[in-house]
Amino acid sequence: xxxxxxxxxxxxxxxxxxxxxxxxxxxxxxGQVISGLWMTIKLSVVCVIFSVIIGxxxxxxxxxxxxxxxxxxxxxxxxxxxxxxxxQLLFFYFALGSFTPTYSPDGWLEIPIISxxxxxxxxxxxxxxxxxxxxxxxxxxxxxxxxxxxxxxxxFTRMQTFGYIVLPLALRVSIPSLNNNLVNLVKTTTQAFVxxxxxxxxxxxxxxxxxxxxxxxxxxxxxxxxLSLVGILVMGMNSWERSMRIPGYGV
Amino acid sequence: xxxxxxxxxxxxxxxxxSFGTLKVLKGISMDxxxxxxxxxxxxSGSGKSTLIRCINALNDIQGGSITVEGxxxxxxxxxxxxxxxxxxxxFQQYNLFPHKTALENIMMAPVKVLxxxxxxxxxxxxxxxxKVRLEGxxxxxxxxxxxxxxxxVAIARSLAMNPDVMLFDEVTAALDPETVKEVLVTIKDLAxxxxxxxxVTHEMGFAREVADHIYFTDKxxxxxxxxxxxxxDNAKDPRTKExxxxxx
Ligand SMILES: Nc1ncnc2c1ncn2[C@@H]1O[C@H](COP(=O)(O)OP(=O)(O)OP(=O)(O)O)[C@@H](O)[C@H]1O
Ligand SMILES: [Mg+2]
Numbered sequence: 001x002x003x004x005x006x007x008x009x010x011x012x013x014x015x016x017x018x019x020x021x022x023x024x025x026x027x028x029x030x031g032q033v034i035s036g037l038w039m040t041i042k043l044s045v046v047c048v049i050f051s052v053i054i055g056x057x058x059x060x061x062x063x064x065x066x067x068x069x070x071x072x073x074x075x076x077x078x079x080x081x082x083x084x085x086x087x088q089l090l091f092f093y094f095a096l097g098s099f100t101p102t103y104s105p106d107g108w109l110e111i112p113i114i115s116x117x118x119x120x121x122x123x124x125x126x127x128x129x130x131x132x133x134x135x136x137x138x139x140x141x142x143x144x145x146x147x148x149x150x151x152x153x154x155x156f157t158r159m160q161t162f163g164y165i166v167l168p169l170a171l172r173v174s175i176p177s178l179n180n181n182l183v184n185l186v187k188t189t190t191q192a193f194v195x196x197x198x199x200x201x202x203x204x205x206x207x208x209x210x211x212x213x214x215x216x217x218x219x220x221x222x223x224x225x226x227l228s229l230v231g232i233l234v235m236g237m238n239s240w241e242r243s244m245r246i247p248g249y250g251v
Numbered sequence: 252x253x254x255x256x257x258x259x260x261x262x263x264x265x266x267x268x269s270f271g272t273l274k275v276l277k278g279i280s281m282d283x284x285x286x287x288x289x290x291x292x293x294x295s296g297s298g299k300s301t302l303i304r305c306i307n308a309l310n311d312i313q314g315g316s317i318t319v320e321g322x323x324x325x326x327x328x329x330x331x332x333x334x335x336x337x338x339x340x341x342f343q344q345y346n347l348f349p350h351k352t353a354l355e356n357i358m359m360a361p362v363k364v365l366x367x368x369x370x371x372x373x374x375x376x377x378x379x380x381x382k383v384r385l386e387g388x389x390x391x392x393x394x395x396x397x398x399x400x401x402x403x404v405a406i407a408r409s410l411a412m413n414p415d416v417m418l419f420d421e422v423t424a425a426l427d428p429e430t431v432k433e434v435l436v437t438i439k440d441l442a443x444x445x446x447x448x449x450x451v452t453h454e455m456g457f458a459r460e461v462a463d464h465i466y467f468t469d470k471x472x473x474x475x476x477x478x479x480x481x482x483x484d485n486a487k488d489p490r491t492k493e494x495x496x497x498x499x
Contacts, residue, residue, distance in 0.1 A: 144346075150340075153309060164359065247394060
């Protein structure tokens with residue numbers, strides 16, 4: 001069965017030189033596609049989670065009484081929102097990476113504590129996080145002052161008011177924009193290839209460098225993979241939005 | 252100095268409050284004894300809401316003092332939580348938490364702020380809903396309730412903290428005339444049970460019937476005050492007379 005499948009694509013590649021689905025019959029390339037896809041998924045999931053946390057913490061900090069705290073958050077947003085994520089990745093990996101300590105498991109090799117994957121996660125999370133701060137802030141601003149006042153009058157602290165009242169309401173307002181930003185983030189993970197993170201684009205390029213005839217099939221793989229990943233994300237976000245819908249409350 | 256019930260439960264002395272350069276309260280004094288019902292009336296913008304919000308430190312003050320059960324409210328060392336569990340507040344716009352059911356709205360503060368046992372709080376919340384005549388609405392969200400029903404949930408939510416004093420800021424002003432009554436009945440029940448209530452209201456009939464004492468404010472000062480009969484029938488100050496003639 002598997003043999004027949006592999007033979008079919010081997011023959012197909014012989015007949016159609018531009019459509020060499022090499023990963024369907026070569027174990028090594030199959031492994032590259034799978035590991036690239038897996039890396040892309042890990043990168044996306046971890047960055048989505050971190051960027052949402054950064055967004056929430058940032059939005060909370062923007063409500064701080066301290067001008068210094070608010071200033072720091074604003075500077076962070078300006079930097080990450082107004083510079084290309086591609087350049088940010090390079091900056092984190094090459095500029096900051098050269099200052100991070102290394103460790104040596106065998107006495108010879110010097111391995112940096114933060115790998116290129118680590119830097120990609122940090123860089124991309126902060127990049128998307130900057131937009132998330134703005135998105136959540138808009139949501140926070142949509143929560144009436146009077147609702148927060150009622151909460152304070154009941155003895156909730158500012159932090160409790162944010163956690164129990166403001167954030168749950170702000171999230172509901174923020175979901176559509178959050179949706180867009182997270183979709184963008186998943187797509188932006190491809191840029192991690194610039195610091196040699198072996199995600200799907202990186203592996204695809206490696207494959208078509210070895211097999212130029214596999215370029216079209218690899219493009220196809222990329223499109224299908226991202227359409228599916230983004231599709232799953234959007235479906236998840238939509239069902240989250242539905243589960244948070246409040247009867248009688250329109251946002 | 253411990254407070255005893257023969258002293259005012261709320262004591263306001265020469266309170267001054269400004270928003271920037273706008274002076275809103277210009278030396279207000281009043282004493283409220285335990286179990287008393289006080290109504291504050293006066294034209295729009297005279298500082299009624301500001302005054303009542305100063306009592307539970309939602310607003311700060313620039314001069315004078317406010318004590319609740321002998322404790323200075325505007326003392327930076329004061330634990331605000333200690334104050335706010337003593338003083339409940341109900342707002343004109345109800346301000347319920349829209350993402351929580353009626354029961355959850357009532358339970359939230361006792362569970363999260365006072366860290367009380369959830370099952371016990373639930374029991375109390377149900378009996379409070381019964382008290383405000385909203386049995387069966389436990390699982391309704393605020394958006395599914397009428398204004399009057401929401402306001403009664405808001406009252407129950409405040410009562411769940413077992414406050415000693417309740418503040419009401421024009422709590423019927425946003426309601427239809429038919430639903431005003433159901434909220435007033437709830438407050439009347441509370442007053443009858445001996446709850447200390449400070450109300451800002453435009454419901455003169457209600458004030459006359461329920462209040463022990465009426466204060467009339469204008470432009471940040473108390474123009475005149477007295478028991479309802481004296482106040483409504485024998486107002487002395489021309490500003491009070493004019494206000495009453497417009498409203499009655
Ligand atoms: N947060 C604020 N910042 C600036 N000015 C304020 C603020 N709150 C109230 N004021 C001003 O203080 C004055 C008194 O307002 P307040 O709300 O206490 O009046 P009120 O007697 O409750 O009136 P109403 O009957 O319309 O509710 C008004 O002139 C108002 O514009
Ligand atoms: Mg007012």
